[in-house]
Amino acid sequence: MLYVDKYRPKALEQFQLHSDVADNLRKLVVNGDCPHTLFYGPPGAGKKTLILALLREIYGPGVEKLKVECKPWKIKLPSSSIDLEFTTISSAYHVEMNPSDVGNRDRYVVQEIIKEMAKSRPIGTDGQRSFKVLVLNEVDQLSKEAQHSLRRTMEKYSAACRLVLCGNNVSKVIDPVRSRCLCIRVAAPSLAQVEEQVQAVAAHERLTLPVPLAKRLAAASERNLRRALLSLEACKVAQYPFAEDQEVAAPDWELYIREIAADVMLEQTPKRLFLARGKLYELLTNCIPPEVVLRRLAVELMRKLDDELRHSTAEDAAMYEHRLQEGQKAIFHLEAFLARFMSNYKQYIISLGA
The missing domain is CATH 3.40.50.300 (P-loop containing nucleotide triphosphate hydrolases)
Incomplete structure (x- = not known):
């Protein structure tokens, strides 16, 4: 269980x-x-x-x-x-x-x-x-x-x-x-509360959980207690006894979204957008909610941007998240968000070169 x-x-x-x-x-x-x-x-x-x-x-x-x-x-x-x-x-x-x-x-x-x-x-x-x-x-x-x-x-x-x-x-x-x-x-627990619950579960399971690893589990969970406990179980399967510097693996779908964001930042062309569409389809067919995909995409893209573009990217993400609620085909809105971002980013790069 x-x-x-x-x-x-x-x-x-x-x-x-x-x-x-x-x-x-x-x-x-x-x-x-x-x-x-x-x-x-x-x-x-x-x-x-x-x-x-x-x-x-x-x-x-x-x-x-x-x-x-x-x-x-x-x-x-x-x-x-x-x-x-x-x-x-x-x-x-x-x-x-x-x-x-x-x-x-x-x-x-x-x-x-x-x-x-x-x-x-x-x-x-x-x-x-x-x-x-x-x-x-x-x-x-x-x-x-x-x-x-x-x-x-x-x-x-x-x-x-x-x-x-x-x-x-x-x-x-x-x-x-x-x-x-x-x-x-029902408020999300604080990072300290997540860490405390993870340590309590580890104690019940008679596991020795190093404090640095518990802190990283709490930080990686983004205050989601369910995710923290699943990550604890994944770490136990990957390696036990735990090591203080043991890596907390991100879910596969998050790594896939990071890959999409990296591809989009690398090249802004119709071909790259077509390839990104296939990856978005794969996420949706694996039951990742489109709102989660859009939110995570925006976060990953904004990590790589200057302050000048972060504001407009956040505005576009909010607009397309609203359209997701009103529309029927999620892929249209996800692809439109990526197309808008690629256009804005390419214009920004061109303006820097000029």
């Missing part, structure tokens, strides 16, 4: 990093109140772990008896019908899904499928447990139409269903949805 899963807190009282948030959630459950909730924060901060612990606090250990289903749905529209297929994780008390998996058809998932699930109550419960919980992941990736449909579902079926929303960026969630939820910010 991976360290991430093996040492994941199961109950709210076990939380050390977010003890204040966990205490407030326990008070809500004890008082019999569980409103619609929106958990937001950076990846690896502990949002999903908090949600699972909250469900256990409400329903008990029965919520851990999970069933994974990938079933087709046929949605009838006035003039046609749409066939959708996506995966849900469910217990007798809750259903977890990711509506953004179906792309621009997410509004049909919210309008029909979630509405159908929200109508039914869990069997054999009473009092504060007489409602079902729907956990929606990556709610910040939903289209505006889907989010407006979600608002109506939250109002109409609030007696039988509670929605627990999870996302990275709360600013991408529309105000009507936010105003109907208890918004809980």
Whole structure:
């Protein structure tokens, strides 16, 4: 079992990093109140772990008896019908899904499928447990139409269903949805807290982890605790006993993005852009989110730039990240960002020569 899963807190009282948030959630459950909730924060901060612990606090250990289903749905529209297929994780008390998996058809998932699930109550419960919980992941990736449909579902079926929303960026969630939820910010742990947790896991595993290596693991994780624990496990596989100067290997997809950035900086031609497009396709087909690809590309490019170009590159990255949310084909926006950067960089090099 991976360290991430093996040492994941199961109950709210076990939380050390977010003890204040966990205490407030326990008070809500004890008082019999569980409103619609929106958990937001950076990846690896502990949002999903908090949600699972909250469900256990409400329903008990029965919520851990999970069933994974990938079933087709046929949605009838006035003039046609749409066939959708996506995966849900469910217990007798809750259903977890990711509506953004179906792309621009997410509004049909919210309008029909979630509405159908929200109508039914869990069997054999009473009092504060007489409602079902729907956990929606990556709610910040939903289209505006889907989010407006979600608002109506939250109002109409609030007696039988509670929605627990999870996302990275709360600013991408529309105000009507936010105003109907208890918004809980799950902050990323500090580097010192990441280092402390890595040392604690190593001690539980009876591993001798040098302090310099623990510090590098924390720094390389970028305050993502999940990534830090995965890196610790990778270092153990690569070499044990640990060495103080042992290298913390970056994920393969990050190395691939560095390679793309280096190629683009080396030559700004249509041929180089065509080759970069193939590498971007490869990243996307390996399930690396396009927003992550764009953000990492911008970071790698700005590391090699003068201050004069960093500002415009950051502006372009923000613009194309916004277009990623509105458009359908991620490759178009990623390639357009690279083309814009190559044009700006080539003009800058020419101006230096003149």
